[in-house]
Amino acid sequence: MSTPTVNILVTGGAGFIGTNFVRYMLAKRPAYNIINYDKLTYAGNLENLKNVETKQKYTFVKGDICDAEQLKATFEKYHINIVVNFAAESHVDRSILGAKVFVETNVLGTQTLLEVSKEFAVKRFIQVSTDEVYGSLGETGFFTEETPLQANSPYSASKAGADLLVRAYFETFKLPCLITRCSNNYGPYQFPEKLIPLVIVNALNDKPIPVYGDGMNVRDWLFVEDHCSAIDTVLHKGKVGEVYNIGGNNEMPNTEIVRRILAYLQKPESLIKFVTDRPGHDRRYAIDSTKIQRDLGWKPADTFETALPRTIQWYLNNRAWWERILSGDYQKYYELQYEKR
Numbered sequence: 001m002s003t004p005t006v007n008i009l010v011t012g013g014a015g016f017i018g019t020n021f022v023r024y025m026l027a028k029r030p031a032y033n034i035i036n037y038d039k040l041t042y043a044g045n046l047e048n049l050k051n052v053e054t055k056q057k058y059t060f061v062k063g064d065i066c067d068a069e070q071l072k073a074t075f076e077k078y079h080i081n082i083v084v085n086f087a088a089e090s091h092v093d094r095s096i097l098g099a100k101v102f103v104e105t106n107v108l109g110t111q112t113l114l115e116v117s118k119e120f121a122v123k124r125f126i127q128v129s130t131d132e133v134y135g136s137l138g139e140t141g142f143f144t145e146e147t148p149l150q151a152n153s154p155y156s157a158s159k160a161g162a163d164l165l166v167r168a169y170f171e172t173f174k175l176p177c178l179i180t181r182c183s184n185n186y187g188p189y190q191f192p193e194k195l196i197p198l199v200i201v202n203a204l205n206d207k208p209i210p211v212y213g214d215g216m217n218v219r220d221w222l223f224v225e226d227h228c229s230a231i232d233t234v235l236h237k238g239k240v241g242e243v244y245n246i247g248g249n250n251e252m253p254n255t256e257i258v259r260r261i262l263a264y265l266q267k268p269e270s271l272i273k274f275v276t277d278r279p280g281h282d283r284r285y286a287i288d289s290t291k292i293q294r295d296l297g298w299k300p301a302d303t304f305e306t307a308l309p310r311t312i313q314w315y316l317n318n319r320a321w322w323e324r325i326l327s328g329d330y331q332k333y334y335e336l337q338y339e340k341r
């Protein structure tokens with residue numbers, strides 16, 4: 001009997017983590033077909049995938065996860081049997097300025113995707129969630145998979161809503177779902193609105209670096225490729241219905257990260273500007289990833305010591321990539337490369 005073809009719908013594959021995941025899977029699993037389904041919001045950048053576009057195993061579909069009809073047509077056309085859902089509005093500050101689109105994409109979009117996945121009886125549905133659904137920690141302690149959900153921002157509330165829907169589709173309809181909850185990622189192709197790329201880009205342009213509040217908020221940073229390998233592990237070895245926390249054991253206050261980047265770039269600390277705090281700013285995130293390490297044998301390959309310099313170097317080597325984001329030119333790529341075809 002021949003092995004069935006694996007056709008993975010990667011939603012949000014033109015965003016930061018999605019891009020890295022598409023690249024990771026094409027290299028690691030050359031027999032799989034990867035269908036990147038992305039709406040191309042401001043955060044989607046097809047230039048990220050320029051040199052994989054011609055690969056036979058890669059297809060791009062411009063589409064919205066809220067659009068059931070387009071999803072159905074895509075599932076049918078490409079015989080989708082696995083879904084990895086990265087598509088989301090992902091920036092906390094934007095959710096404070098306007099929460100509606102977060103509910104539309106993160107909650108309704110996920111529910112629409114679940115419904116279509118049920119109709120097409122997919123073999124696995126991976127929901128890429130976040131540690132932010134657990135809320136905020138004090139000076140001590142870690143988030144485990146049993147920590148109650150206590151989201152504090154409209155972003156994390158919408159992600160928590162999606163997680164509960166995924167759980168409900170598993171419990172009620174036996175859709176084979178798994179949820180991953182990862183800590184803060186960093187690495188190549190991250191949109192320069194998030195802390196690490198923002199600091200690098202502003203420093204290289206000798207512009208002020210806004211640090212919220214006292215700068216002592218702590219995040220648990222994970223190199224994006226380690227997140228990709230964790231998702232691949234959960235996809236192949238995870239147990240359906242389970243939640244897996246993913247983290248790097250790499251806690252650091254924001255000011256320390258900013259200082260390390262400035263030191264690497266030989267830029268002065270006088271660029272740091274302490275500004276009004278983010279409303280509802282979570283103080284500390286720290287992930288206990290014992291479960292995925294013990295049950296599935298995953299562990300991160302990198303630490304800040306190895307991967308932060310590599311990340312900064314990537315932004316130095318790819319100045320044109322982020323300059324085209326700052327100018328807005330990156331948004332013309334789809335029109336020029338795809339619509340004319």
Ligand code: NAD
Nearest residue numbers: 012014015016017039040041043044064065087088090185
């Ligand atoms: P991102 O903002 O860089 O990318 C999101 C992508 O989703 C973009 O390409 C965008 O065009 C696409 N998209 C948005 N709305 C869509 C819609 N309605 N239909 C189809 N596509 C749509 O985000 P990211 O940082 O790559 O995060 C990816 C996922 O991982 C998100 O679900 C996020 O919650 C989660 N996550 C992120 C981090 C992190 O540190 N960045 C950590 C843990 C979990």
Ligand code: TDX
Nearest residue numbers: 090091092130132183184193194195210211212217254
């Ligand atoms: O200009 C800034 N100044 C600043 O001090 C920005 C953009 C951020 N910060 C602080 C806020 C946070 O304490 O840096 C920390 C990191 O901020 P972000 O990069 O916005 O990430 P965070 O809010 O922690 O959320 C991220 O990690 C979890 C992702 O954006 C989410 O999508 C993911 O779920």
